[in-house]
Amino acid sequence: MPIDAGYAGRAYPPTDAYLVGREHLRDFATAVGATHPAHHDVAAARDLGYDDVVAPPTFAVVIAQAAEAQLIADPAAGIDFSRVVHAEERFTHHRPIVAGDAITTVLHVDSITERAGLAMVTTRCELSDVAGEPVSTVVSTLAVRGEG
Amino acid sequence: MADVEVGEVVGIRAIEVTRGDLVHYAGASGDRNPIHWNERFAREVGLPGVIAHGMFTMALAVNVVVDWLGDPGRVLEYGVRFTRPVQVPDPGGATVTITATVGAVDPDAGTARVDLVAEAAGVKVLGRAQAVVRL
Numbered sequence: 361m362p363i364d365a366g367y368a369g370r371a372y373p374p375t376d377a378y379l380v381g382r383e384h385l386r387d388f389a390t391a392v393g394a395t396h397p398a399h400h401d402v403a404a405a406r407d408l409g410y411d412d413v414v415a416p417p418t419f420a421v422v423i424a425q426a427a428e429a430q431l432i433a434d435p436a437a438g439i440d441f442s443r444v445v446h447a448e449e450r451f452t453h454h455r456p457i458v459a460g461d462a463i464t465t466v467l468h469v470d471s472i473t474e475r476a477g478l479a480m481v482t483t484r485c486e487l488s489d490v491a492g493e494p495v496s497t498v499v500s501t502l503a504v505r506g507e508g
Numbered sequence: 509m510a511d512v513e514v515g516e517v518v519g520i521r522a523i524e525v526t527r528g529d530l531v532h533y534a535g536a537s538g539d540r541n542p543i544h545w546n547e548r549f550a551r552e553v554g555l556p557g558v559i560a561h562g563m564f565t566m567a568l569a570v571n572v573v574v575d576w577l578g579d580p581g582r583v584l585e586y587g588v589r590f591t592r593p594v595q596v597p598d599p600g601g602a603t604v605t606i607t608a609t610v611g612a613v614d615p616d617a618g619t620a621r622v623d624l625v626a627e628a629a630g631v632k633v634l635g636r637a638q639a640v641v642r643l
Contacts, residue, residue, distance in 0.1 A: 450587030
């Protein structure tokens with residue numbers, strides 16, 4: 361089944377809040393070799409002016425990918441995940457994510473284009489905190505190979 | 509930070525990557541796609557073998573920038589294109605080398621653009637990898 365280009369322009373309702381845990385941030389930082397003390401040590405993070413340990417710059421992808429599943433896992437959208445390659449990723453941080461944040465995400469499907477048997481699907485996740493203030497914008501482009 | 513100059517290399521690093529690292533990233537990130545840990549599955553979908561998560565490589569590359577800045581919150585923007593996969597054989601692994609160079613400075617905004625080059629097995633694996641940072 362081909363990708364339904366009619367999904368372009370769609371915006372989804374805000375997700376339930378994603379709770380950012382201190383141990384999760386430490387584990388993610390360790391997994392990516394991010395050894396800066398602000399990722400691990402609460403006192404070091406507070407010395408820099410943060411309330412708690414700080415997320416590495418790409419951590420927002422964890423929250424964004426959970427929101428993107430609304431599109432990717434929707435059978436009607438026609439995205440065959442076994443044919444997906446991650447083409448591009450971009451973060452704009454309005455403020456750093458720290459442990460204790462509760463993040464709500466609105467998923468936007470910015471564009472779906474097809475050329476030469478390849479569909480390019482660009483999504484944008486707008487992450488915001490409990491006060492409604494913007495935290496991060498995560499733009500992701502997936503390339504989906506056509507069948508055969 | 510005020511005297512940063514365009515062309516200045518702010519970090520160079522070589523990172524050894526093993527299957528175990530990919531399994532750790534799969535768990536920590538929630539991206540458990542088997543192409544990143546299962547040789548049989550990777551080959552069945554046409555890959556030469558297990559490859560690293562693009563997001564893992566992207567995360568590795570920015571560490572040198574964070575360590576240079578001394579504050580992860582100073583990374584304001586970060587974007588990459590995933591141009592080539594990083595193969596991670598077992599036994600063995602892959603070596604990813606990162607070079608971070610100042611590409612532009614905006615004194616009025618107090619920001620700089622850092623250009624990142626990530627290579628594995630002699631080829632660039634990220635394209636247009638750039639971070640905008642607060643100095």
